[in-house]
Amino acid sequence: EPEVTQTPSHQVTQMGQEVILRCVPISNHLYFYWYRQILGQKVEFLVSFYNNEISEKSEIFDDQFSVERPDGSNFTLKIRSTKLEDSAMYFCASQDRLVSYEQYFGPGTRLTVT
Amino acid sequence: QKEVEQDPGPLSVPEGAIVSLNCTYSNSAFQYFMWYRQYSRKGPELLMYTYSSGNKEDGRFTAQVDKSSKYISLFIRDSQPSDSATYLCAMSAIYGNNRLAFGKGNQVVVIP
Numbered sequence: 001e002p003e004v005t006q007t008p009s010h011q012v013t014q015m016g017q018e019v020i021l022r023c024v025p026i027s028n029h030l031y032f033y034w035y036r037q038i039l040g041q042k043v044e045f046l047v048s049f050y051n052n053e054i055s056e057k058s059e060i061f062d063d064q065f066s067v068e069r070p071d072g073s074n075f076t077l078k079i080r081s082t083k084l085e086d087s088a089m090y091f092c093a094s095q096d097r098l099v100s101y102e103q104y105f106g107p108g109t110r111l112t113v114t
Numbered sequence: 115q116k117e118v119e120q121d122p123g124p125l126s127v128p129e130g131a132i133v134s135l136n137c138t139y140s141n142s143a144f145q146y147f148m149w150y151r152q153y154s155r156k157g158p159e160l161l162m163y164t165y166s167s168g169n170k171e172d173g174r175f176t177a178q179v180d181k182s183s184k185y186i187s188l189f190i191r192d193s194q195p196s197d198s199a200t201y202l203c204a205m206s207a208i209y210g211n212n213r214l215a216f217g218k219g220n221q222v223v224v225i226p
Binding site for chain 1: 146148150155156157158159160163165202204206212213214215216217218219
């Protein structure tokens with residue numbers, strides 16, 4: 001069964017450093033999302049992406065964040081200058097939307113900023 | 115008023131019991147309703163997906179949506195220890211970009 005994959009599973013970085021989180025969505029899906037979950041809190045929407053453009057972003061997704069689909073398979077989230085409060089689980093999700101509106105999530109990347 | 119409310123209180127039930135979970139929401143534009151299961155430090159796994167109002171059954175799981183009351187439920191029959199996890203409700207509108215709004219999640223423990 002196709003699934004969303006994410007790398008790395010855990011990333012430790014120092015405050016101020018740049019990180020890139022990688023995702024490989026399900027191959028025939030067209031819509032891609034990033035969400036984050038701070039420990040003990042709700043899963044929060046960050047950004048949606050379709051046709052090589054950001055479709056919608058939340059107020060969390062400020063200028064420090066960017067997304068890219070550099071090739072036909074990868075979907076990346078970059079945080080330019082990490083802060084302590086960026087420590088969270090980051091989930092990528094993908095959606096077909098031609099057939100259904102279900103969103104399928106990857107296993108997540110745990111980002112720890114020290 | 116929060117967009118999606120889910121009482122996050124942990125729930126312990128004996129094996130074989132019925133688990134009942136629910137969420138309320140305030141945004142009347144929500145049309146797609148989902149339940150995800152999440153194990154500790156893992157990604158949400160889609161369990162049930164319902165469009166608009168009504169019931170949907172899949173094995174031991176039943177999802178109900180009452181749009182008039184802005185209330186959704188998940189029932190797990192004949193609960194098993196393997197059902198122990200956190201259950202998240204999530205929903206999205208039909209227009210726009212389908213961002214999911216999540217509840218806080220219910221931790222369920224099924225005791226053998």
